Amino acid sequence: MGTLWVNGKIYTMNKEHEHARAMYVEHGRILKMGEEGHLRRTYAGRIKQIVNLEGKSVYPAFTDSHIHLIGYGEALDRIDATETTDLQALLESMKQKDGNDDWIVAEGFNDRLLGEMPTREMIDAVIPDRPVVLKRVCRHVAVVNSKGLERLGLIHHTVIEGGKLGRDADGKLNGVLYDAALDLLHKELGGNREKNVASLHRAIDSLFAHGIVNAHTEDLFYHGDPLETIQAYEDVLADLPFHAHLLVHEQVVDTLIRHDALAKRPRFDFGAMKLFVDGSFGGRTALLSEPYTDDPAQRGIEVHRPDHLEALVKKARSYGMNVAAHVIGDAAAEQFITLLEKYPAKRGTRDRIIHASLLNDALLKRIQALPVLIDAQPIFLSDDMNLLFDRLGNERVDDAYRFKSMLDTGALVLGGSDAPISTVDVRKGLYAAVTRQSFEESGALNPPERLSMYEALRSFTYAPRVATGTHGRDGLLIQSYNATFTVWEEDFFDLRGRDILDNRLVMTVVEGTPVYEANVVNA
Ligand SMILES: [Zn+2]
Numbered sequence: 001m002g003t004l005w006v007n008g009k010i011y012t013m014n015k016e017h018e019h020a021r022a023m024y025v026e027h028g029r030i031l032k033m034g035e036e037g038h039l040r041r042t043y044a045g046r047i048k049q050i051v052n053l054e055g056k057s058v059y060p061a062f063t064d065s066h067i068h069l070i071g072y073g074e075a076l077d078r079i080d081a082t083e084t085t086d087l088q089a090l091l092e093s094m095k096q097k098d099g100n101d102d103w104i105v106a107e108g109f110n111d112r113l114l115g116e117m118p119t120r121e122m123i124d125a126v127i128p129d130r131p132v133v134l135k136r137v138c139r140h141v142a143v144v145n146s147k148g149l150e151r152l153g154l155i156h157h158t159v160i161e162g163g164k165l166g167r168d169a170d171g172k173l174n175g176v177l178y179d180a181a182l183d184l185l186h187k188e189l190g191g192n193r194e195k196n197v198a199s200l201h202r203a204i205d206s207l208f209a210h211g212i213v214n215a216h217t218e219d220l221f222y223h224g225d226p227l228e229t230i231q232a233y234e235d236v237l238a239d240l241p242f243h244a245h246l247l248v249h250e251q252v253v254d255t256l257i258r259h260d261a262l263a264k265r266p267r268f269d270f271g272a273m274k275l276f277v278d279g280s281f282g283g284r285t286a287l288l289s290e291p292y293t294d295d296p297a298q299r300g301i302e303v304h305r306p307d308h309l310e311a312l313v314k315k316a317r318s319y320g321m322n323v324a325a326h327v328i329g330d331a332a333a334e335q336f337i338t339l340l341e342k343y344p345a346k347r348g349t350r351d352r353i354i355h356a357s358l359l360n361d362a363l364l365k366r367i368q369a370l371p372v373l374i375d376a377q378p379i380f381l382s383d384d385m386n387l388l389f390d391r392l393g394n395e396r397v398d399d400a401y402r403f404k405s406m407l408d409t410g411a412l413v414l415g416g417s418d419a420p421i422s423t424v425d426v427r428k429g430l431y432a433a434v435t436r437q438s439f440e441e442s443g444a445l446n447p448p449e450r451l452s453m454y455e456a457l458r459s460f461t462y463a464p465r466v467a468t469g470t471h472g473r474d475g476l477l478i479q480s481y482n483a484t485f486t487v488w489e490e491d492f493f494d495l496r497g498r499d500i501l502d503n504r505l506v507m508t509v510v511e512g513t514p515v516y517e518a519n520v521v522n523a
Contacts, residue, residue, distance in 0.1 A: 001026070001047075002024055002027070002031065002043065002046055002047060002048060002049075002512075003024075003025045003026075003047075003048065003049045003050070003051060003512060004024050004025075004040065004047045004049070004050045004051070005023050005024075005025065005050075005051050005053055005058075005483075006021065006036045006039075006050060006052055007021065007036070007052050007053050007054060007055060008022070008023075008055070008056055008057070008058045008487070009053075009055065009056070009058065009491060010022070010023055010033065010053075010477055011057065011058060011060075011457075011477065011493075012033070012476055012477050012478050013059060013454075013457060013458060013461055013462055013475075014476045014477075016452075017493075020035075021034075021035060022034060022035060022036040022039050023039075023477070023483070024039045024042070024043050024047070025483040025512045026046070026512075027512070028482055028510075028511030028512040028513070029481070029482060029483060029511075029512075030477060030478065030479055030480065030481050030482070030483050031043070031479065032479055033477070033478070033479060056487050056489060056506055057488045057489075057490065057491040057492065057493075058477065058485050058487050058488075059457060059461060059477075059488070059492070060462065060474070060475050060476055060484065060485055060486075061212070061213040061214070061461070061484045061486050061508060061510065062210075062212045062213070062426050062460045062486065063212065063213075063414075063461065063464035063465065063475075064207070064212050064214075064215045064216070064415075064417055064419065064424060064426075064460075065216045065375050065415060065416040065459075065460075065463075065464040065467065066216060066218075066354055066375040066377060066414070066418050067215050067216070067217050067218075067417060067418065067419045067424065068217060068218055068219055068418070068420065068421075069199075069200060069203045069204075069215055069217040069219055069244065070191065070199045070200060070203065070217075070219040070222070070232075071219065071222060071223075071419075071420050072199075072203045072419040072420045072424065073198070073199030073200055073204075073206075074191075074199045074420075075107045075108070075419075075420035076199075076203065077198075077199070077202060078105045078106065079093060079094055079104075079105065079106040080106075080107060080108060081106040081107060081108050081109040081110075081134065081135075082108035082109070082137060083113070084109055084110075084113060084114065085113045085115075087109075087114050087116070090134075091122075091126035091127060091132075094127065094132060095126060095127050101129075101130055102130070102131075103130075103131045103151075103188070104127065104130055104131070104133075105132075105135065105189070106132075106134045106135065107135050107420055108135060108136070108137045108421075109134050109136055110137045110282075111136070117143075117176065118134055118143045118175075119143065119168070119175050119176065120143070120145050120146055120148075120149065120173065120174055120175025120176075121174070121175075123148075123175065124145050124146050124147075127145060127147075128145070128146070128147065129147065131144065131145065131147040131150075131151045132144065132145045132147070132148055133148055133185060136282060137282065137421065138279075138280035138281075138282040138283060139182075139280075139420070139421050140178065140179050140182070140279045140280040140282070140283050140285055141176065141178055141182075141280070142176075142182055142185060143175050143176050143177070144175050144177065144185070148175070149173060149175060151188060152184045152185065152188055153184075154173065154177075154184070156172065156173060160180055160181045160184075162179060162180035162276075162301070162302070162304060163177065163179040163180030163181035163183070163301075163303075164177075164178035164181060164285075164301065165177060165178070165181055166178065178283055178285055178301070179276070179279045179283070179301060180303060183251075186222040186223075190223065190224045191222070191223030191229070192228060193224075193228045193229075193232050193235070195223075195224075196223050196224070197232045197236055199223075200232060200233065200236040201240075204236070204240055204242045207242070208242075208508050208515045209505070209508070209516050210425060211426060211486035211488075211505050211508050212424060212426065213241070213242060213243065213510050214242070214243040214245075214464065214474070215242075215243075215244050215245070216244075216245045216247065216271065216375070216414070216416070216464060216467070217244050217245070217246055217247070218246070218247040218249065218324075219246065220246060220247075220248055220249050220252050220256070221249035221251050222249075226252040226256055226261075227256070227259060227261055230256075230261055233246070233265075233268055234265065237265070237266075237267040238267075240267075241510040241511060241513065242267065242510075243267050243268065243470075244267065245269055245270075245271050245467075245468045246270050246271065247270075247271050247272055247273070247274040247352075248262065248270055248271070248272070248273050248274060248321070249274045249275075250274065250275045250312050250315070250316075253273050253315070253316075253319065253321075257319060271324065271352075271468070272321060272322035272323055272324035272352050273312075273315070273316040273321045273322070274324045274326070275304070275309070275312050275323065275326070276304075277302070277303060277304070277332040277335055278301060278302065278303060278326070278328050278329050278331075278332035279301055279303070279328065281357070281384065281387060281388065281391045281392075284298050284300065285300050285301045286300045286328035286329035286357070286358070287299065287300035287302060287328070287330075287331040287332040288300050288329045288330060288331055288358070289329075289330050290396070293390065293391060293393035293396070294390045299331070300329050300331070300332075302332075302335075306335065309335065309336075309339065310342075313339045313340075313343050314343060322345055322349050322351045322352065323339075323340070323345075323352070324351065324353075324354055325353060326354045326355060327355055327356055327357075328355050328357045329357070329358055330358040330359065330360060330363060330399065333353070333356060333358065336353065337363060337366050337367065337370065340370050340372070341366070341369075341370070344371075345370075345372075350371045350372055350467065351370070351373075352372065352373050352375055353367070353372055353373070353374045353411075354375040355375065355376075355377065355380075355418075356374045356375075356376065356406065357400055357401060358396075358399050358400055359399055359402055359406070360399050364402070364406070364408075364409055365409075367409045367411055368410060368411075370411075372411050372412075373411060373413070373414055373463075373467050374406050374411050374412070374414065375414050375416055376403055376406065376415060376416070376459065377422060377429070378401070378403065378415060378429045378430075378432035378451075378456070379422045379423070379428045379432050380401065380418070380432075381400070381401045381432050381436060381445060382428065382431065382432040382435075382438050382439050383422055383438075385437075385438040386438070388400050397445065397446075398445070398446045400445065401436075401445070402446070402449045403433055403451050404451060404455075407451070407455060412463050412467055413459050413463060414459055414467055415429050415456070415460040426460055427500055427501050428501065429456070429460065430453065430456045430457065430460070430492065431500040431501055433450070433451040433455075433456035433459070434450055434451055434452065434453055434456050434500070435500075436450050439498075439501075441497065441498060453492055453493050454493075457492065461475050461476075462475040463475075482510075482511050483509060483511060483512045484509065484510050485508075485509050486505060486506075486507065486509070487505075487506040487507040487508075487509070488503050488505060488506060489504040489505075490503045490504070504518065
């Protein structure tokens with residue numbers, strides 16, 4: 001007994017423009033697509049339910065190919081500073097947060113919106129007695145108050161390899177932490193099974209409401225004991241039809257292998273070993289081959305010394321693993337590509353270049369010869385347009401986020417949000433990929449690098465399934481595939497510019513069962 005979905009515009013995403021009006025689903029699988037009348041006759045006696053899609057558009061459900069699921073769930077529960085323009089008001093609202101002497105955390109401030117970079121002293125002036133941390137939107141920079149420095153055990157003489165401690169004009173610590181210095185914070189803020197379970201529930205509820213049913217996620221280093229983090233996944237995914245593919249941070253890989261913890265589970269499995277090569281544009285820690293345009297004294301930082309980076313890649317290979325590297329600057333891309341050339345991936349497997357934010361033609365050419373996938377976050381382009389021009393200058397900025405050229409290399413290009421760094425809203429990712437404009441509809445950045453809507457949608461649907469080898473049953477809407485899809489008020493293929501952002505998700509369905517339905521009263 002099954003369900004007949006009728007009167008829709010059901011895109012297979014197998015070929016551009018290909019769609020059907022109806023599909024018949026049994027036991028979560030698509031048995032046949034085609035015309036309603038034909039399906040009614042073919043499955044007469046087996047149709048238990050008919051759903052009228054009322055002309056709405058249907059696409060395979062989305063994957064977010066680079067996200068921090070637990071971090072996203074935590075951020076949903078923390079003070080959101082992403083839109084904050086007034087530091088004083090932010091600190092006052094943080095002060096109200098109860099919880100004895102627990103850390104007070106605000107997520108995602110942007111010093112451009114605040115008009116200044118917060119410091120330890122500014123926070124101390126409002127909250128002197130509890131540890132406070134403000135995380136910058138890029139999550140590669142954070143600011144703590146004096147109490148926070150104390151908790152982290154940071155003193156004047158502390159030196160952090162792969163990171164940096166900000167200092168004021170007198171050379172005193174100003175509370176700003178960069179890159180590897182944040183590892184201390186992750187350890188301190190920790191997490192436990194119960195907390196992580198709650199965060200995962202919050203995250204997944206939100207993702208279902210955004211049409212996302214699958215995530216490639218990186219969480220195992222930041223939320224307490226990695227074995228307990230995996231248990232939290234087991235707990236949550238035992239009852240929820242959500243799928244996850246977990247990257248394994250280099251700092252926990254030995255432990256997890258020693259405990260034989262990386263076996264595939266019914267709803268999640270493990271992927272490449274994750275490492276960082278550099279930082280972010282925001283903190284001017286992304287590693288560039290030429291100095292920053294707005295600070296010629298800086299070219300960014302190496303998170304690992306070159307010999308250590310090489311040792312990490314060799315370690316992954318010794319475990320038979322692929323490598324997934326956070327790479328923002330062109331010099332970071334160069335370093336990582338050189339290592340992949342020297343230590344090739346196992347036949348039939350792909351390494352991951354995460355972000356690949358700045359690629360010149362020479363680097364793209366070398367990528368063409370490598371079995372890689374690229375985790376792209378189109379939304380970064382629209383979020384950071386002005387910052388990109390400042391940091392990179394008017395010419396070099398054309399090498400930023402070259403999505404079309406990435407596809408042309410033959411690399412598998414996957415769409416993601418890097419939430420909580422950006423929002424999980426796929427409409428924003430699609431808008432950014434096809435317009436290359438900021439959300440205020442600025443001029444377009446290097447228009448020939450635009451993706452078509454079909455290419456953009458594929459990067460959030462089919463391509464991530466190919467990346468995890470689950471494309472035999474997910475990522476398309478064709479016969480024998482899972483009936484895992486989203487229903488939208490408007491057809492993305494008909495929408496232009498900001499109208500893409502206003503499309504409305506009606507329903508998210510996993511294997512034939514709705515996991516999210518928009519409140520019909522609002523219609
Ligand atoms: Zn990330």
